[in-house]
Amino acid sequence: MTIQLRLDTTYIHDSRLGAHALPEDQIAGLHGRLREVLDEIANERRAGQHRFRELPHLRIQVDEIKQIVAEYKDQTDNLVVLGIGGSALGNIALQSALNPYGYNLLPADQRKGPRLFVLDNVDPVAFEAVMAFCSEDWSRTLINVISKSGETAETSAQFLIVRDRLIQALGEEEARRRIIVTTDPAHGTMRGIVDREKYRSLVVPDGVGGRFSVLTPVGLFSAAMCGIDIDGLLDGAAAMDQAVSDPNPATNPAARIAAIHHLYMERGKRLHVMMPYSQQLKDMADWYCQLWAESLGKIRPSDGQNVGPTPIKALGATDQHSQVQLYREGPNDKVITFLEVEEFDVDTVIPRGFKDIEAMDYLGRSRDGTLGGLLNTEKKATELALLASGRPSLTIRFPSVNARTVGEFIYLYESVIPIMGKLQGINPYDQPAVELGKQLTFHFMGRQGYEKSPMG
Ligand code: PA5
Numbered sequence: 001m002t003i004q005l006r007l008d009t010t011y012i013h014d015s016r017l018g019a020h021a022l023p024e025d026q027i028a029g030l031h032g033r034l035r036e037v038l039d040e041i042a043n044e045r046r047a048g049q050h051r052f053r054e055l056p057h058l059r060i061q062v063d064e065i066k067q068i069v070a071e072y073k074d075q076t077d078n079l080v081v082l083g084i085g086g087s088a089l090g091n092i093a094l095q096s097a098l099n100p101y102g103y104n105l106l107p108a109d110q111r112k113g114p115r116l117f118v119l120d121n122v123d124p125v126a127f128e129a130v131m132a133f134c135s136e137d138w139s140r141t142l143i144n145v146i147s148k149s150g151e152t153a154e155t156s157a158q159f160l161i162v163r164d165r166l167i168q169a170l171g172e173e174e175a176r177r178r179i180i181v182t183t184d185p186a187h188g189t190m191r192g193i194v195d196r197e198k199y200r201s202l203v204v205p206d207g208v209g210g211r212f213s214v215l216t217p218v219g220l221f222s223a224a225m226c227g228i229d230i231d232g233l234l235d236g237a238a239a240m241d242q243a244v245s246d247p248n249p250a251t252n253p254a255a256r257i258a259a260i261h262h263l264y265m266e267r268g269k270r271l272h273v274m275m276p277y278s279q280q281l282k283d284m285a286d287w288y289c290q291l292w293a294e295s296l297g298k299i300r301p302s303d304g305q306n307v308g309p310t311p312i313k314a315l316g317a318t319d320q321h322s323q324v325q326l327y328r329e330g331p332n333d334k335v336i337t338f339l340e341v342e343e344f345d346v347d348t349v350i351p352r353g354f355k356d357i358e359a360m361d362y363l364g365r366s367r368d369g370t371l372g373g374l375l376n377t378e379k380k381a382t383e384l385a386l387l388a389s390g391r392p393s394l395t396i397r398f399p400s401v402n403a404r405t406v407g408e409f410i411y412l413y414e415s416v417i418p419i420m421g422k423l424q425g426i427n428p429y430d431q432p433a434v435e436l437g438k439q440l441t442f443h444f445m446g447r448q449g450y451e452k453s454p455m456g
Contacts, residue, residue: 004399007394012392055237062220068221082146083118083119092120093286097284113226138170143179146204181200182202215233229403236407236411240415244415254416258419271333316382328389338383348370348372396409
């Protein structure tokens with residue numbers, strides 16, 4: 001299986017970057033270490049680690065997801081996902097990448113499924129706005145509660161409220177039918193509740209952390225409900241698995257991305273901007289930010305150093321008018337990753353108007369005179385403008401945005417993480433620093449067992 005995404009690293013080593021160019025021989029100098037890293041990962045994978053790597057092949061509960069979708073789709077106008085962090089960001093990213101912009105606003109017969117609301121915050125104003133849609137007809141609302149731990153305060157609070165409203169509107173029995181819980185297969189508070197209340201459930205597979213779980217029932221169920229081709233996503237991920245299993249770092253795209261970022265971090269470029277020139281991929285940059293931040297921002301056990309890049313999301317062309325001033329003239333501490341789309345699903349010709357006013361007329365006259373053409377021209381312009389200021393960038397090129405290429409992209413970036421983890425000497429799969437905030441919340445909210453402040 002060949003991959004469709006293309007990685008373009010021209011503006012990493014271009015001589016116009018001057019002292020900021022990363023010469024190919026420096027990347028090649030890391031190849032010895034990268035070979036060891038790729039070998040370690042392959043061995044660890046055979047021993048059952050890096051579980052997310054198996055997901056495209058295991059296709060966990062895909063048949064069950066399709067069965068639930070077949071059962072519920074015609075009875076559902078609103079699908080509400082309750083989750084946060086890794087239990088929400090992938091769902092949001094898939095929806096905006098693979099369903100039309102403004103999907104929820106389309107009439108039902110033009111949508112491929114129910115409206116989707118992903119409630120990944122406990123802001124009461126946003127929450128009640130969604131509840132107002134649901135209360136139009138609770139019997140046509142389906143709730144998907146997603147929590148691996150089953151302990152997350154935000155998700156638990158939302159679940160309590162929604163369950164209460166469902167029971168008030170529909171009674172216990174029907175309310176139960178309108179809740180699907182995605183949680184750990186065997187452990188945790190939510191699994192206990194599923195067993196006791198007999199909720200229908202899906203699993204967050206063992207050994208797969210939240211931010212690596214979009215290709216599990218966590219991300220796949222809401223996607224399938226909304227008509228997204230989940231087989232295509234998994235096919236794309238499977239194709240990328242072959243590419244990122246390549247033991248040769250020179251031809252392995254995950255190893256190359258990791259090497260570039262690692263070497264630039266050693267040269268002080270610790271800010272990593274992901275800038276899609278595609279509205280569809282905007283939320284993929286959000287997903288990437290969590291993956292990068294929670295996985296790589298760590299205390300390195302060997303020397304106690306605080307390490308890790310700071311991921312930043314930007315959107316082209318919008319943020320050219322907001323961020324690019326900083327990216328060109330501010331500190332030269334960033335590496336920009338562009339996401340570029342060659343063929344947009346639709347493109348719009350810019351008409352010629354005001355032929356006597358050149359500042360207007362060139363747009364429609366240009367051979368790139370479509371909105372997609374303009375967007376991609378702006379990407380090229382930004383890339384070259386950054387180059388002129390000695391700012392390195394790389395590009396991931398999508399021939400088009402579809403389930404297959406999105407599956408490739410997700411799997412590619414997830415696969416970069418353990419390589420970066422090993423290069424930096426940290427465990428990318430834990431998130432110990434998130435715990436204190438969670439425990440303090442339990443303490444202040446009066447949870448039993450947390451009477452003593454964890455701050456001492
Ligand atoms: O990536 C992670 O592990 C986190 O972002 C979790 O997904 C997030 O904290 C939600 O956790 P849970 O699914 O246990 O409710």
